Amino acid sequence: MLVRRWKGYAEEAWAATVYLDDAVHGPQEAMKAISDQLARQGLPLNAFTKRLGELRQRQKAAEHGLPAGVGSPGAEAAAHAGLTAAGAALGVPLGVDQLARSAGQLMGQRRERRDGELLNDPVGEVTPVFVKDLTEAARDRSQVVLFFDVYEQTGPGLDRWLRDLVDERYGELPSTVVVVIAGQGKLAPAVWGEMMPHVEEVVLDSFTEDEARDLLSRKGITDEATVTAILDVSDRLPVLVDMLASHRPTGPGEVIDPAESAVERFLRWETDPARRRAILDCALPQEVDADIYRALLDPEAAAGAEAWLAKLPFVTSHGGRYRYHDVVRTQILRLQRNQSANDWTHRHTTLADHHAHQRTTLETSLPDTDGRWANEQWRDHRAAEMYHRLCATPYDNRLAILEDCVHAASASTETLTRWVRLIYRAGHDSNHTTLTERATALGNNSAEADPETALRHILDQPGLSTTTRAHAYRARGRHHRTAGNHEQAVTDLTRAIELNPGDELNHYWRGLAHHAAGNYEQAITDLTRAIELEPDDALNHLWRGLAHHEAGNYEQAITDLTRAIELNPDNASNHHWRGTTHHEAGNYEQAITDLTRAIGLNPDDASNHRWRGT
Structure with a gap:
């Protein structure tokens, strides 16, 4: 309630305001949400949005192992051209090829370092751009106020970044940018100790x-x-x-148990029995919107819900969504559990079915599993669905939530962190210690979940389907490959193939792991099998083409890359790599044609211009 009042005061003073709750689970999500909300107020963070888009492209490329000019044949060829000219001028008859390889590697290493910095510390790379844009936005308003609510839940993932932001590690912020943190506990002294003299603390009425x-x-x-x-x-x-x-x-x-007395105090001003019942029911979801209360309440109560929900003294509203204060909601949930276990299960199941329906509707346009997990709206409905299913029947959904965690680990660390916290929250709200213990084992005590730790725990659990177990090995293999642990990656991906040899992705990812380790013949073998299983996937052909290229099989490489272009003609990478392969093979006119097309598709990629110039 206090946060809502402060937000209103700030807006009355012509400040731009941003409200973040536990829908954000890490710095990247927080910056994206801040950027989106400010853009809706006419303060777009354009440079940050572009930089974040580049980061996500790099992350996606790294996930698929797509090289971005690192140590590429084109790099070596460009260096060769320059050094050949220099050698001729200086009369150097020998060693040019060796010098070219060294220079090409150096050019690649510089690009690799830049990409590595972006991927190894993405937050450190994009936050300075975010700070610069935020500073510009603050010049157009009296203040920019960033509200971080329910910080007891989001703090573990945001604490260090937010402290560094306020401490101006990423760049100087104007004094008109104000950060408000609202939560049940105090700021961690280990993180905020030096900043505490600059913090204005407002203590509310819960006892320490x-x-x-x-x-x-x-x-x-x-x-x-x-x-x-x-x-x-x-x-x-x-x-x-x-x-x-x-x-x-x-x-x-x-x-x-004081729940009944506490709830009676919260509702002492409400005399209408139907309204009291509706208020209790609307506390079951973590947040409520019009679709949810229509699914949960009878038509008469739902028709007037929007008018009275926002007026409740313990409810905050934001963009058509309503959230109960955690202290009030905790007492109401305890009362609901104690009064009727059957009603508790029935109402949570109703809410889970509502979100399942919304999710499956979205799936008509998201047929691919990876595409679903990359879609924010789909993830929101799936997360809410699984929260309510765990509250209703945790044992019946024990394997389904583990399968979700495997998909979440494949999607991103932030998504996995969200799912682990979801499990913990469901355990806390439904008083199921098995769920909170499960969340702890998956990594809930960490600021962010570690995919390797979570997947190791999941693979130790009995009852998983063969498909899920294979997927878990594949996900762990991918993380090993990204971390440079190629031997462990091949081991895990081999196990995935043993469990599910008919899954094209298992062969694809082991092919990429072999490629990263320099085992090009094994990579060609795996990618050939992936093509047999999925002949119309352009990435399979692209990667086999690159493996042939590294093995010196330029004709086969060009054949594969041509097929990749036929399947995905608008992908600049396909034209780029066929162009550099033509260059390596001495087919300069074809190389120029391909690189010209790559420039047309992606004019901001300097490597395309550089290799065409070469």
């Missing part, structure tokens, strides 16, 4: 643990088990701590 213990001690309650029970069920709300202490419990078994 020490304050709650002090009150209980003054009430004569000192038994540790009893104190722990009171702290657990009260969420340290002063009114609840005092109420529980007033009963003078002498053991944890005498500590009553």
Whole structure:
């Protein structure tokens, strides 16, 4: 409520405001969300948007192993041309080829370092551009205020980056950029210690643990088990701590659940039974919008919901979405669980089915699994669906959520982190310790989930289908390959092939791992099998062409790259690599034609111009 009020005050003072909650799970998502919200207020961060697009292209290329001119034949050829001319002028008869290879490698290494910096520290690369754009945007408004809500959930993934942002590690920010952090706990001293003199802290009405213990001690309650029970069920709300202490419990078994009393206090002003029921039901989802309350409530209650939801003192609204304060929602959820397990399961299942319907509708235009996981709207519905299914029937969905985590690990570290936190939240909200323990094992205690740790845990679990197990090995193999652990990558991908030899992607990724390790003949063998299984996938032909190229089989390489162009004529990389292969083979006119086409498709890629000039 306080955050909402501050946001309103800022907007009245002609400030641009940004509101972020637990829909963001890391710095890249936060910067993208800030950029999107500011753009809607007429303050686009154009340079950052372009840089982020480049980063994502590089990440996608790295995921598929697409080389971006690194140590390429074209680099060596360009160096050869320059050094041949220099050698002729200086009368140097020998060693030009060796010098050309060295110079070509140097050019490639410089490009590789630039790309490596972007991929190894993407946040460090894009944040300075973000800061520069944000500074420009701040000049057009009285202030730019960034609100980070529910920070107890997002803090682990954002803390270090946000501290560095405020500390101006990425560039100087004007004083008109204000950061507001709202959460249940204090800022971590280990991260924010040096910045605390510059932080204005506003403490709300929940007790700290020490304050709650002090009150209980003054009430004569000192038994540790009893104190722990009171702290657990009260969420340290002063009114609840005092109420529980007033009963003078002498053991944890005498500590009553305060949920009913707490909820009664929250709803004491609402006399309409139907409205009270609707308020309780709307607390079940993590956030509510018009589609959700229409699916959850009867038509009469749903028709007026928008009018009264935003007026609730413990609800914040943002862009047509409503979120209950965590303390209030926790008490309502506990009451709902205690009153009727059947109703709890039924209502969560209703919500899960709603999101499943929305998700499957989207899938008509997203037939590919990878495409679905790359689509933000699809991920949102899938995440909400699985949250509600875990709350309703955690045991029945124990394998489905692990399968989701495999897909999430394949998509990105941020997506995996989101899914691990989803599991923890479902366990917390439904009081299922097996779920919170599962989240901890998958890496919930870390700022961001580690794909290798999560996949190792998943592969240790019984009951996984053969397809899911093969997919997990493939996902781990891909992460090994990206990290440069080529031997482990080949081992995992070989296991994936053993489990599911008919999956073209298993052969494709092992082919890329062999290619990265310099095993070109093995790469050709794997990619040939991938082509047999999926002959119309341009990437299979592109990569076999590149493997042939590295092996010196230029004619076969040109054949494969030509097929890649036939299948995907608008991909600049296909024309670029056939052009450089023609160059290597001495077919300069064909090389110029291909590189001219690559320039037409991607005029901002300097390598296309450089190799055509060569």
